[in-house]
Amino acid sequence: MHDESSIERAIARALRPGRRLSRRRFLRDSGRGAIVAGSALSLPAILAACGIGPAGSTAGSAAPSASNKVVGGGEPAGTLNFANWPLYIDQDDNGKSETLRMFTEATGIEVNYDEKIEDNQSFFGIIQPALAAGEDTGYDLMVITDWLVGNMLRLGFLEEFDVATSVPNFVANAAPKYHDPVYDPDNRHSVPWQSGLTAMAYNPALVSEEITSLKQLFDPAFIEKYSGKIGMFTEMRDTMNLTLLYLGVDPAKATVADAERARDVLMAQAPYVRGYYGNDFAQGLADGSLAITMAWSGDIFQLQFDNPDLKLVVPEEGAILWVDNMTIPKGAQHPNDALAMMDFVYQPEIAAQITEYVNYICPVPAAQEVIRQHAEEADNQDDADYLNAVADSELVFPSEDMLSRTYSYKVLDEDEERQWNELFGEVVQG
Amino acid sequence: MVGSAPNTDVRLDRVTKRFGDFTAVDDLSLEIRQGEFFSLLGPSGCGKTTTLRMIGGFEQVTAGSVFIGEREVTGLPAFRRDANTVFQSYALFPHLDVFENVAFGLRRRKVSTDDIRQQVEGMLKLVELPDYGRRKPSQLSGGQQQRIALARALVNHPRVLLLDEPLGALDLKLRKQMQVELKRIQGEIGITFIFVTHDQDEAMTMSDRIAVMRNGRIEQLGTPEQLYETPRTEFVAGFLGVSNLLDAEVAVRGERFIEAHLSDGTRLRAPADGLDGTRLVRIGVRPEKLRVLPVTDAAEPHDSDSNLLEGTVLDASYIGVSTQYLVETADGTRLTVYAQNLETSGANEGLADGQRVRLAWKPQHTFVIARNTGDEGDDQAKEDETKDHA
Amino acid sequence: MGWLRRHRSIIPYLFLLPGGLWLIVFFVLPLLTTLSVSLQEGSLGSGYRLTFNFAIFPESIMRWNEQFVRSLQYGLIVTILTMLIGYPMAYTIAFRGGRYKSALLLLVIMPFFTSFIIRTISWKFILADEGFVLGTLKDWGVLDPSFRLLATPMAVISGITYNFLPFVVLPLYVALERIDPKLIEAANDLYATRRQAFLKVTLPLSMPGVFAASLLSFIPAVGDYLNAELLGSRQTTMIGNVIQRLFLVNNDYPQASALSLVLMVGILVSIFIYMRVLRGQELGT
């Protein structure tokens, strides 16, 4: 798997020389990990054998060894096993991260940084057996998306910590929006790593109107003339939640009946949809295959370097703010080291350093000024232009107004998740 | 376009075949008569197969024309020629049974099913494999495959049958048997056979006429007897059987005979026909035509016409039906003699090594060929050929 | 050693041992696991229990009937296409390749030197609606501006055909290469035209190659999901896409395992029918 993603990285680099890359471009697609993994017919069988052996089968009865103890407050052990998504931290040409180097320098903690997570679901499939059996997963810190935080919380798979004492930089520097999220009240198990918008984008060269509303993505009467050039997402949560916004439903309060209505809307839209995309929607938008599409903000920010005309729209009805969070899996061996990392990256200087590289929405507003400063100090015009573009972009540092129009994914319980998956399966695969 | 004489089945007119720079068949002309068993004989690489393939249509001529019967077939593909082939490796269709192999040509020509069965069965009877129709070729012995290949070709009643070393893959005993068989079959159905071989014995026993080929050309064409008794070139003399050749100069040209002198002055007579004005010649005589006479026995009666030559016995070996002597003449030429053992203790008994003898033979058993130098290479080729065979 | 010498007849079975073990560990066991998983109920979070839920098989077939049929259809079309394209290629290389044979074969397998995924992704670049090929043709007015190749059944079928072509050419080449050219001459000699010689000799003799090649294209084509994923649309969803999604997105292991097994059985049945038909034909000639 690692080989494949490095091949893709190499191709991407060849196609976009000198540009920093966002990880979502390559790995948002939940199917992509699968493409790499399941190229032989019998492989799912093997995966099944690994993923849910006897341990998995008995998991239902094996309640997590739930000592409701709060971690933190102790001395770091000097080691941190950190699972993150590929290309989701600053890296030089040799793949070395300045942030990690500085962290080790400042704290004396050695970091085993593992770009292990290609997809929330499949990563959960990997660590679930250990968690269910009450064993250590081997990781101390992992970056997972908000809804999975909610799910794992419910299953008792995450360590609790006291954010005020253990991650003071978060309390001091994170934007208000990130405090006390619906999926993890009071941030007792998570603090954001990066976030982004699930919204819509269009190519004005192919679209005559200005696009402002989700109606222009869902209403058959409107999209008929863009038939075959409409793009949607293959990720169930993104598409279902955005559709709920079109229906005027706050996703957090959505019922199964709402989800069924969303399915109906999507089915009515399906004949005009070219495809249900992962991060490859960006290519479709760039090469003119897509006129109007669902979009992730980070990708549009990247695409605009090549085609400044492309537009990201936060629709009147609102958009989804997804948040990838740092969390500590239950039974982690080095929780104090993990908390040290959480606190470390909430320094504006460090947050700026990561954001300059990954270009997603930065949870630390003060990083904006740091990046402007870096632009002034830059030793060539290209770098200065680039850094200014990052600092000035609403897609990296959104306004309060913009953030106020965003919603979180609904946190689904097990039954709801199965039902939503079934409903959405009808949409994307017939 | 000139048609062939009515009794000609195949005619090649100044046919040349080149592969790139290499000339495999060189300006070759040939007429083969109806019903004839005709052989192309020569060392390997001399162009026999190529010639045959140009008749069959598997190879197109570079220059010249090919006729089958009265019809010019130059340029026609194989399936439009009234000729069938027995391939050296038989080339039976491995996916079809024997019956379907034999029926293949008939089916292509839309013969009715009943006729096909009748003809195929008849042909399998002719090659003496009547009950083998349902076998696959891989279940047959080499000899049986050979017969099926023959049946498969003959069932079409072609004007000519082309056979490319068809017996080459069989062991000696089976080969002898098949030679007889082939002759029998050819006699029964009367189709013209063109038979390619590098085996002189095979060609001699089976053929009505033989063309001896060398370097893409016909060296000599004639009946086996003509080729054997009066070879016209040293190559033919050497290729067909063993010959004794003596360097000589023509001294007297008579009407029927010439007289030639060896370097030691010995006079020899030979038939005059077929010889042009050449002065430097070689006198040839086959080993079995020679008689060995003791020098001492001056009173030995013999035909005064006979050619006489003195020499020394170098070696005598008794080989049952005959005794073979090696005799050296005055100028150092070594002659081979086959003396039939007519009596258990014959006149020649006791001829010891080193003994002086006289060799005697009739002038009409003598042949003369023009002496040309630089033929050593071809003798070499012939030797290789015989070795291959052994 | 002495023991082995006394029980010589056991030696051939010893040779089977490594392969046999391999099959047991990497085929039989996973297969049994798949079967067991398919009969379980539950979820990844709360765990799975074996409930012998055999109803899942008919349910799966009914629910994904359309995708099953489409996959078999695509597999069939791809097999026919690869054969129509691959046979002439293999034939030309085997009989007309001369001294360029190896070079031509190398060209055929050349695509293997880059990853399957990368190749298919580059198709997306090449065939994009406003990309190099279509964009240019549209600019020239040759094509209607709304014309597209991607996200159509044709794109998916072409993609699979392209990706499996080498698997077809190689066995066909091996089969054709083994045919003695003298046999074709013999057919010509027996009044068969080129066409008849091909139909009556070359084609039947290459049937083992055709059989191997068609299986090598049909089986992976039916199970393929990458091409539908990258080049297709909702309307081209194949059963592989469904399994993939159930497995890795929905984490619905029982359903995914059940579908995998149904697919396996479906392919085996197709092959069985195919073999019967093929054998019947051979008897017919």
Ligand SMILES: Nc1ncnc2c1ncn2[C@@H]1O[C@H](COP(=O)(O)OP(=O)(O)O)[C@@H](O)[C@H]1O
């Ligand atoms: N297709 C060909 N290409 C090039 N050379 C050939 C070809 N066929 C035959 N030759 C050459 O022509 C010569 C005569 O070949 P062939 O007729 O097969 O000889 P023979 O049958 O008398 O042994 C040989 O030197 C052979 O190498």
Ligand SMILES: [Mg+2]
């Ligand atoms: Mg030959």
